Amino acid sequence: MHALRCSLCSNTDSQISNYLCDECNDLGRYEFFQHFLIKLQYNKNFHTFQRICQTIYPALVKFPFNFKPIQYFDPQVHQLDIISQQYVALCEDTEGETKYFSNNEQQLIALDVKGDGNCLYHCITLLGEMANHYTVELRVQNIIELAMNADAYLQFFKLYDTNLKAYIVRSMLYDRRWAEPWDLFGLCTVLNCNIRSVFPSLNTFTNIHPSAPPQKVMNKTFKPRQNIATNTILIMWWRGISPEDWILYSTEDIWAPNHYVPLIKPRVSLHLILLILIVNEYLLNLVLEYDIFDILYNESMF
Known part of the structure; x- marks a missing residue:
């Protein structure tokens, strides 16, 4: 009889x-x-x-996971992404789904997320108030x-798409690799949360790269594989250049997304949030200016 081998450290x-x-x-x-x-x-x-x-799956019970996403922007905690915010104005609602962009409510806020290849997963940790690791x-x-x-997803x-199995073993298993739509599909079940994929409507000013997901296909809500979720988060695809700068300065002929950011509701208007951020920055600069002045003044006394 063979001895059991550990499902984690066995080679x-x-x-x-x-x-x-x-x-x-x-x-x-x-x-x-x-x-x-x-x-x-390996x-x-x-x-x-x-x-x-399949062998490691039973061990996951050791690490319970309960995703409870935040609902509102907090200027004391979150950072507004100024560039991606410009893409929010280009987003559209999908027929038959919840209205996020054509209602009378305040414009959704795009949060700043680190762009290191893990941006989609950073979106989740930010919304779930989880540590970066x-x-x-x-x-x-x-x-x-x-x-x-895999067969059910395919x-x-x-x-x-039909490349799920190849994508998993060739790309997805490496940390900090750009996430594809498959990541969104699976995360719905992992988080037990609906994900509203938001793809800006850019056809009016640029061509979309052939490798990029079609706007009509990815601009919709995806749901868990089996369970019925009560929460929905919004994840927007975008590129690290404003629409205006793309038109004026880009040497590329076609636009392709290279980053994800989460969208959340503001408690107050976007204009007030921008005003708060400007005032906070002004006060910070004022404090730094006075600190430097005090240092120079004290040094001049000796």
Whole structure:
């Protein structure tokens, strides 16, 4: 009889069961998911990859996850993304869905998110008020969800793409890799949350890159694979250049998104938020100016 091999630290997939050795069982949350992500990177065969995900899945109960997204912009906590905010004006509602852009409410606020390849996962940690290291866990949880249920996703989203299995083993398993629509589809189930994918309407001033998801296809709400979710978050696709600068200065012929940002509701008008930010910056500069003046004054006394 073969001894059981740990599903996390074993370097082979033979005789692996949903068993963790004592050392792996004692790993902290971040270390556990970081170790598993590295383990996955050594397996390029999808069926082996899928089997490894199936064996580790029972261990996820050790790390309960409850996503409760924030609803409103807080100028004391969040940072407005000035450039991406310009794209919000180009966003449109989808027929038959909740109105976000054509109602009489205040314009949604685009939050600033770090653009390091993990921007989609940073959107989630920001909305969930989670530590930055959760980006690794979210990626791993999403990989497991998509790998274990690949056939179901391919069947349901066959009109969007058919490269899921190749995408998982060639790109998604590496940290800080640009997320594709598959990441959005899987995250709905991982978070048990609807995701309203927001794709600006840009056809009026530029051509869309052929590799970019079509605006009509990606400008809609995606839902968990099985459960009915009560929360909905909004994630907008955009590019790190304003629409105006793209028209005036870009040497490229076609526009393609390269970043994600979350959109949330303001408690007050966007104009008031901008005023608050301007005043805060002015006061900060004033404090710095007086601090420097005091230093110079004190030094002149000696």
